[in-house]
Amino acid sequence: MNTDPNTIRQEVRQFIIDQVYQGNDSSSLTDDTSLIRSRLIDSIVALKLVSHLEEKFGIEFEAHEVDQDNLDTIAIITAFVQQKIR
Amino acid sequence: MSGQTIYQRIVEYAHKFPDHIALVESDQSFITYGDLVRQSTRIAAYLTTNNITNGSRVALLVPKNKDAIVIILAVMLCEATYIPLDTHAPHERTRALISDIAPHALIASPETFPSDIPCQFQNGFSTLLTSNLGISFFSEEKNKFDIAQILYTSGSTGSPKGVCLSSQNILHFVNWSLNYFSIPSQNRLTSIAPLHFDLSTFDIWTGLNAGAQILLLDESIVKNARLLVACMNTWNPHIVYATPSTWRIMYEYGKPDNTSFSALQHFLFAGEIFVPQALHNWINILPKTRFHNLYGPTETNVCTAYEIEQPIDSERQTPYPIGKIIAGLEYKIGSNEIANSGELYISGPSVFSGYWNQEEKTNHVFDFSEGKRWYKTGDWVREENGALIFLGRIDRMLKKQGYRIEPAEIEQCLERHPDILEAAVMGEKTTDHFIILCAFVATGKKIAPDLSALKQYLAQHLPAYMIPEKFIFSEVLPKSSNGKIDFQTLNQRP
Numbered sequence: 011m012n013t014d015p016n017t018i019r020q021e022v023r024q025f026i027i028d029q030v031y032q033g034n035d036s037s038s039l040t041d042d043t044s045l046i047r048s049r050l051i052d053s054i055v056a057l058k059l060v061s062h063l064e065e066k067f068g069i070e071f072e073a074h075e076v077d078q079d080n081l082d083t084i085a086i087i088t089a090f091v092q093q094k095i096r
Numbered sequence: 097m098s099g100q101t102i103y104q105r106i107v108e109y110a111h112k113f114p115d116h117i118a119l120v121e122s123d124q125s126f127i128t129y130g131d132l133v134r135q136s137t138r139i140a141a142y143l144t145t146n147n148i149t150n151g152s153r154v155a156l157l158v159p160k161n162k163d164a165i166v167i168i169l170a171v172m173l174c175e176a177t178y179i180p181l182d183t184h185a186p187h188e189r190t191r192a193l194i195s196d197i198a199p200h201a202l203i204a205s206p207e208t209f210p211s212d213i214p215c216q217f218q219n220g221f222s223t224l225l226t227s228n229l230g231i232s233f234f235s236e237e238k239n240k241f242d243i244a245q246i247l248y249t250s251g252s253t254g255s256p257k258g259v260c261l262s263s264q265n266i267l268h269f270v271n272w273s274l275n276y277f278s279i280p281s282q283n284r285l286t287s288i289a290p291l292h293f294d295l296s297t298f299d300i301w302t303g304l305n306a307g308a309q310i311l312l313l314d315e316s317i318v319k320n321a322r323l324l325v326a327c328m329n330t331w332n333p334h335i336v337y338a339t340p341s342t343w344r345i346m347y348e349y350g351k352p353d354n355t356s357f358s359a360l361q362h363f364l365f366a367g368e369i370f371v372p373q374a375l376h377n378w379i380n381i382l383p384k385t386r387f388h389n390l391y392g393p394t395e396t397n398v399c400t401a402y403e404i405e406q407p408i409d410s411e412r413q414t415p416y417p418i419g420k421i422i423a424g425l426e427y428k429i430g431s432n433e434i435a436n437s438g439e440l441y442i443s444g445p446s447v448f449s450g451y452w453n454q455e456e457k458t459n460h461v462f463d464f465s466e467g468k469r470w471y472k473t474g475d476w477v478r479e480e481n482g483a484l485i486f487l488g489r490i491d492r493m494l495k496k497q498g499y500r501i502e503p504a505e506i507e508q509c510l511e512r513h514p515d516i517l518e519a520a521v522m523g524e525k526t527t528d529h530f531i532i533l534c535a536f537v538a539t540g541k542k543i544a545p546d547l548s549a550l551k552q553y554l555a556q557h558l559p560a561y562m563i564p565e566k567f568i569f570s571e572v573l574p575k576s577s578n579g580k581i582d583f584q585t586l587n588q589r590p
Contacts, residue, residue: 030565
């Protein structure tokens with residue numbers, strides 16, 4: 011399994027671009043853009059993202075971990091997934 | 097039993113079984129029927145000394161917990177009106193609703209209450225409760241009619257409207273549901289829907305009138321499907337009432353296992369269409385459970401019910417009927433009939449009295465004929481083999497995750513944005529059969545606003561469920577020959 015943070019970051023970013031931006035300009039999306047607090051993604055997209063990451067990286071989120079504290083920015087998600095893979 | 101109020105029945109039950117558990121929170125803390133009555137009586141006394149009586153309006157901006165229910169019971173005991181507000185709504189919306197209600201008392205958490213709303217929290221109220229809530233009093237004119245509850249719902253003219261429900265309205269639904277589901281006392285129920293949503297009438301009032309134990313779940317749990325299913329696994333409920341979206345999210349993202357819902361007797365859903373394939377997923381894993389489709393707008397509460405016949409046809413694609421009219425209500429299919437179908441009209445004791453402060457809108461939704469007052473639901477139905485089938489809306493109203501959404505509210509908000517000329521919002525079905533909101537936004541010669549900034553702008557004015565999932569920007573929107581936005585063309589785009 012490739013645990014390079016860039017791979018994880020790119021995977022998360024692409025998922026958000028596909029699910030949320032859907033062809034609109036995504037150049038303002040940075041690693042620190044708030045995703046949940048700013049309402050860029052809703053709770054269903056957050057759940058889909060978690061399922062996607064679990065499948066892609068062979069990890070499992072505990073119920074209490076599916077939380078905006080762990081999912082609010084690409085940087086936070088990347089760090090969280092990386093720590094799970096280890 | 098039918099002559100009693102909801103409150104009197106709870107008192108009667110508490111008298112017989114004071115130690116029976118009434119409400120439970122997700123941290124396992126609970127309150128018994130005895131304490132529920134004692135605490136609500138104490139708060140009612142406090143409210144009465146502050147002139148909260150018959151006809152007073154009490155607005156509640158409180159989290160869904162034991163205290164919230166104690167307070168609502170106290171308001172009921174004072175024969176006053178309670179108005180549960182969405183604690184997650186943006187400040188601007190809350191401010192507008194409070195101004196529309198003109199409450200005699202406002203109960204909220206002083207720390208999180210918007211400081212720009214004039215409010216003087218009284219000392220001492222929180223000592224009556226377990227959580228830190230404050231109360232502020234105002235002097236306003238009292239109601240002239242019996243209103244037990246006002247529930248706000250999306251309005252087609254751009255701002256929310258308050259549906260006024262009398263104690264008789266609520267009691268009729270509660271009596272029907274007690275009878276229909278014959279719920280044994282101390283059955284385990286759940287409260288998933290927020291208190292400002294009409295599904296909560298069943299969870300809380302039918303539940304407490306049945307002597308049930310009710311698990312109160314707040315939004316942070318409901319939004320996290322895994323946590324929700326984990327709570328359900330621990331609680332092991334007998335009856336659960338939720339929107340099809342919530343049921344689907346639990347199945348598809350909550351990881352239920354073969355022990356989940358093993359005690360479930362009644363699986364209830366309402367608020368939107370349940371795609372048969374998604375419903376069948378649940379039916380297949382819960383062979384001993386009965387499945388019920390309940391239908392009814394906030395204005396009438398449940399007015400038809402349908403129990404899914406088993407065994408199911410697993411190939412079925414067409415949604416299940418909404419069923420038969422419930423006891424005590426009458427229906428007719430409106431005169432604009434096309435091929436045996438038309439608008440559904442409802443009459444009877446659960447039909448609301450009107451919209452708060454909106455006489456014109458109220459007159460518009462009622463039809464007086466055959467000596468009866470009919471509520472025109474705006475839902476287009478057909479009757480087949482004695483059951484009603486929901487076909488769609490006669491207007492533009494949408495349902496998303498069970499929430500009623502008038503696209504005009506979102507369009508007007510978008511059109512107030514400086515970079516937007518005009519907007520049209522429509523519902524769209526995703527490949528996995530969820531309904532999402534699609535906004536067509538015309539910006540003229542200006543550059544389309546940044547998506548993240550635009551969503552943040554909307555979040556300042558609208559509840560989260562009204563923020564579109566999809567945006568399509570263009571210079572102009574297609575128009576019909578009379579100059580209006582051409583929704584048909586938008587709908588038919590590739």
